[in-house]
Amino acid sequence: MVKAIAVFPEAHEIRLVEHPEPQITQPSQVKLKILEVGVCGTDRHICALAFGTPPVDSEYLILGHEALAEVVEVGEAVTQFRPGDLVVPEVRRPCNDPDCRACRAAQQDFCYTGSYTERGIQGLHGYMATTVVDEARYLHPVPAELRQVAVLTEPLTIAEKALVQALQIQDRLPWRTGSATNAEPGRGLKAVVLGAGPIGLLGAMLFVTAGFETYVYSRAQAPNEKSAIVEAIGATYLSAETTSVEQLTERLGHIDLVYEALDAAPLAIEVLHNLHRNGIFIFTSGTDPNHPFHIDTANAIEHITSKNQVIIGTVNAGPATFQSAINHLSIFQQRWPQVLPALITRRYPMEQAKEVLLKKPGGIKHIVSIA
Ligand SMILES: [Zn+2]
Ligand SMILES: [Zn+2]
Known part of the structure; x- marks a missing residue:
C-alpha cells in the first residue's frame, strides 16, 4: 500500500488514505517516487467539491497535478529514463474520440470533445501519493540542479x-x-x-x-x-x-x-x-x-x-510547453538565483496537506512534500 491524499466527494471528506501500490503493467510505463506536489486554486476548488471527478471505479480522487518525481523503475520499452532521473508529468490525457484532431495530434490541451481526463482533477488519480505509475510519453526530464524548484514547472x-x-x-x-x-x-x-x-x-x-x-x-x-x-x-x-x-x-x-x-x-x-x-x-x-x-x-x-x-x-498546456518551461526554469535560476526559491513560501508534510488544501494561507506557493 502507498500513502495518498484523497478527496471523497460523496462523504465530503479529505484525508490521508492507504491506496494499493500501483505496478508497471505495460512495457511503456514508469514507476515514480513522488517528491513534491504544488497546491493551487484548482485543488482548493476540488476540495470545496466545486468540481473534480474520481476514476470510475473509485469512491475517492487522489489529489495533486503539479508534481515533481523521481524514476524508480522503468518498463522494458522505456529507453529515455533510468532510475534516479527527475521528471515532471503532464496533467491532461487525450480523449478516445478518433475524430478529435487535437488529441490525435497529442495536443490534448486543445481537446474538442471535453472527454479528456486530467490527473488529480478529472477521472484519474493525481500525484499526492508516495508511488505512482505513468506512461513514459507524458513525462519530461528535469536536470538534477532544478530539484528545489522544478515543482513550479506546471x-x-x-x-x-x-x-x-x-x-x-x-x-x-x-x-x-x-x-x-x-x-x-x-x-x-x-x-x-x-x-x-x-x-x-x-x-x-x-x-x-x-x-x-x-x-x-x-x-x-x-x-x-x-x-x-x-x-x-x-x-x-x-x-x-x-x-x-x-x-x-x-x-x-x-x-x-x-x-x-x-x-x-x-x-x-x-x-x-x-x-x-x-x-x-x-x-x-x-x-x-x-x-x-x-x-x-x-x-x-x-x-x-x-x-x-x-x-x-488558454487552459492547460501541451508537451512542447512542458519542455520549454523546464528550460526556462534553468534560465531563471541562472539569471535570478534567489527568485524561484522565494516563490515557494512553505513545504508541508503529507500529514498537514489538509490544512493547506482547505484554506489558503498567505504567501505565494505552498507545496506538499511527499518524499
Ligand atoms: Zn494547479
Ligand atoms: Zn480530445
Whole structure:
C-alpha cells in the first residue's frame, strides 16, 4: 500500500488514505517516487467539491497535478529514463474520440470533445501519493540542479502556452512575422501581468526573459514580498489600491499585451478597455459565475473591432510547453538565483496537506512534500 491524499466527494471528506501500490503493467510505463506536489486554486476548488471527478471505479480522487518525481523503475520499452532521473508529468490525457484532431495530434490541451481526463482533477488519480505509475510519453526530464524548484514547472506551462499563442497570433502583423523564433520577441513591447500569484509571477519572469517591458498589476500595496520579486526580475509592480487602471495606462503610454492571472474579471475588463491598437489580451483564470457583473458590450465591441484587438483564453498546456518551461526554469535560476526559491513560501508534510488544501494561507506557493 502507498500513502495518498484523497478527496471523497460523496462523504465530503479529505484525508490521508492507504491506496494499493500501483505496478508497471505495460512495457511503456514508469514507476515514480513522488517528491513534491504544488497546491493551487484548482485543488482548493476540488476540495470545496466545486468540481473534480474520481476514476470510475473509485469512491475517492487522489489529489495533486503539479508534481515533481523521481524514476524508480522503468518498463522494458522505456529507453529515455533510468532510475534516479527527475521528471515532471503532464496533467491532461487525450480523449478516445478518433475524430478529435487535437488529441490525435497529442495536443490534448486543445481537446474538442471535453472527454479528456486530467490527473488529480478529472477521472484519474493525481500525484499526492508516495508511488505512482505513468506512461513514459507524458513525462519530461528535469536536470538534477532544478530539484528545489522544478515543482513550479506546471504553473509555468500556463504562461509558456500563453506566450506561444500570443506570438503566433501577432505573426498576423506582417512586420512581426517570425517573432516566435526571435530570442527576444517582446523587445519594444509592453506587457501587463494581472495578478501576482505564482501564475502571474512566473509569467512576469517569462515575459521579461522574452524582452517585454513588463508590469505586474495586482491588488496589494507595495512594498510586499510579491513586489520585491517583481522588482528583482527587472519588472515594475503597480498596486491597484494606489494606481487606477487609467493611471496605469497613462504611465505606460500603451499596453501591447495583457496576461490575466488575477481571478477578478471586473478589473480585467477595465484593463482590456485600455488595450492598445493591435493588442492581445490573454485570459488564464476563471471567474466566479455567482458574481455576474455589468459590461457595456456595445462599447467593448467597438473598441475590439476599431483597434484590431484579439482576446483569447488558454487552459492547460501541451508537451512542447512542458519542455520549454523546464528550460526556462534553468534560465531563471541562472539569471535570478534567489527568485524561484522565494516563490515557494512553505513545504508541508503529507500529514498537514489538509490544512493547506482547505484554506489558503498567505504567501505565494505552498507545496506538499511527499518524499
Ligand atoms: Zn494547479
Ligand atoms: Zn480530445
